[in-house]
Amino acid sequence: MSGGIGAHGLATRAARRDGRALLATWSEQHIKWLLVAPAIVLILAITVYPLGYSVWVAFVNFDFLIPGHAFVGLGNFAAVLGDPVALHSVVVTAIFTVADVGIEFVLGLALALALEKTFRGRGVLMAIFVVPLFIAPVIVGQFWSLLLQRPFGPMDYILSVILRHPVTISWLTEFPWDFIGIILADVWQWTSFILVILLAGLAGIASELHEAAAIDGAGGWQNFRFITLPQLVPMILLAVTFRLLGAVNLFDTIFMMTGGGPGTSTYTTAYYLYQTGFQQFHLSQATAGSWLFLILVSVAIFLLVRRLLKVEEA
């Protein structure tokens, strides 16, 4: 060190060192907040603000056909609850959700069990099953609409050939065929989602468990009932939860296949809210409906997630 540095210089250096150390300490403690700040601001801007805004919209008049934004209290909520189409749409959503997810689960589980062991052509079959997952639901809706449309769609013709008598089903315009058509389209697309998750779950089950059960004389059904199924429960709950989230928002296929018709028979809640908000421009009623539906779905999802977490803890 140079002997020319005096006491003042040393003090200054020490002060600088302390300052840098303080800055480093502060940075270490707070840099994480600086780094995530842009993301937080973005999230606040595009999710929290609109969410808060929607609360305001739900309590005022925000309807293109009615001038002004007068406060209406719970009027918009009352309008939804008093609208028979809204209540009908909740029932329709429940029917589609239970039917879609139920059938997809049974088929997905069966396919997963069938594809668990390797065999020739398994890869090709897997690829075929997974392809629908990569197709946009709106395309799936259009595809099934063309397939089922009477009189030009081929479905009735194919059934006529197979059954050897004329089949004249209006798949898109008559109950219950409209429901069956929509469920067919949804099951076609999403069964493989359950299949993929359950297949991963099956692969994770230790083979020693099955071997031990075999030594104890367990048969195929007992193996499935007491080993496979309990081991698979977390994955089943995961798959079903994800599918329920998708199914309660069923919109695209309805939009393309039936447009909610005939009448309002295939109106799901998502379709009802879209129609009310973005076709009829009763935005405040649609927003109030969205909140009511969110609360309803949240309760169901909360119960499911809690069950899922319990299983994981166990």
Place this chain on the structure above:
Amino acid sequence: MDEMIPNEEHERALARELDAWLAGDHSRRHVLAALLGIGAGAAVLPATARAASRAGFLGRQQEQLLEQAAAELASPDTPLGKAQADAVAASTKAPTDGSAYRAVAAAKGKYNNVSLALTYEAGLQALEPRNFSGPLWQQLTGMNYSVVELAHPDLYSKAITEHIAGSGAYDVLDIEPAWIPSLANGGVIAPVDEYVKKYMNEADLNDYHPLFKYLPLYKGKRWGFFDDGDQLELYYRTDVFGDPKLKSAYEAKYKQPYRVPTTWDEYSQVAQFITDQLAPNVYGAVHFRKFGSPGNQYAFCQEFRVNGGVFFDAKTMQAQLATPAGIKTLEQMIAANKASVPGNNDLDAVAAWVAWLTGKSAMHFSWPPTGRMSENYSQRSKAINFVPASKIAGKVGYAIMPGKNGEMASGFVKAISADSRNPEAAYLFAQWQSSPPISLVRVMLPYTLRDPYRISHYTSPIYRSLWPSAKDYLLNLANAANFGITDLIMPGWQDYALTLDRMCTAVWAGKDPKAALEGADAEWNATTRKIGVDAQRAAYQEFLKGVACYPDHTVDAMGQAVHLT
């Protein structure tokens, strides 16, 4: 700064090129290249591009314009080519007091940096401004344009959302006349009366069929220019109705003349008879009855009013659908459905056209493109090859609707967005595009879905030469408009129409008509209450004042019928 060509020189050069094209001396490509070089279109292009154009090297943008425009200019020796030549001449040469010329003269050079955003129904409707009127306007005035393609319902919803956002995204809006009250009250569109006074030749305004001249009026103001004569009319097979065996069998069975039906009861009776006699080769009728097809609201509204129905009690504003007129209407529609091609209730408008064009039906009521497709005029365009070649060309007759009063179902009005940053430029484009010579081309393009609406369209010798019975087609369209009745033009029409569509499709699926009508009444009343009973009462009174609200207020009933030969 860009080098400018003096105006007189520009005019002379433009006239020389157009004359040469009309005389057949120059190819279309040559003329368009020259137009760009002269500066009609190049005014908006960078100087370097214009220099390249004059040197014979077209810029990429110019090439695109050229290709775009060239695609739609027919040979001058064809009827369409003649109409296009007339349109260009009317825009650039004479008559100088015509609305087309005035619009071009007012816009030329004034809005070089302006780009107009035009909303159009996606698909065929949007092809016309993309391929004909857009590029031509650009070349004539130097104004840019962009076509915003939207699904039909979004022509309404997007106009509103952009207005609420205050984006000024659109300049010229394609809207249904029935949306005018909502959009005008909501401040989405602007009245055009001041511009009309300033720029339009009144004779061109009077060239509209009276029904269509009236339609853009609301609260004493004009909210745009009518631009698509969507008058429903009945198309029928002359061979089926001229069959002597069928004639004698029908007359023996019903003791009534075998003829094109003039009432709705007769319509379903004749349709059922033909189905009984000729199915599965030919059925009595075909309709578009699928939800959102969109046909149910129009079909119901026209029959309901012919049966004496009224939409509301004018004092209480209670809906009046669940009445004997409503029940009779649904019963008539069910009878017609039963007499129609299998799967009738699953068909949309295009699918119904397919059934009609392939000869599966003896009658079909629809929009005017049906007549052009029936004679294979439309199918000469690749753009419209989604419908098959007509197997019934030369065998199609035209009649006004059973019950006489057919629906003027939807239609389009060119309106000016209240948020447009260039309202005058937008107006001038709309005036030019809907002016007699330009609109004639637009309703003649093979792929067009725009239909005749001006007296000069109906009487055009060029249009009448398109196919042997084109004159009858045009005369019947004009006559159908004399007796036409409009949609329910008042705020909430979207909601009221949706209810009717839901009601009808529920009935087709088996719901009891009376219960369906009562449900529809409840929905209509809820809509009325939501918007405000007093406001809707005033709006309904406004509707009642208008021409063609009910059968006793048609153009004919008001003594304004147009009788053409």
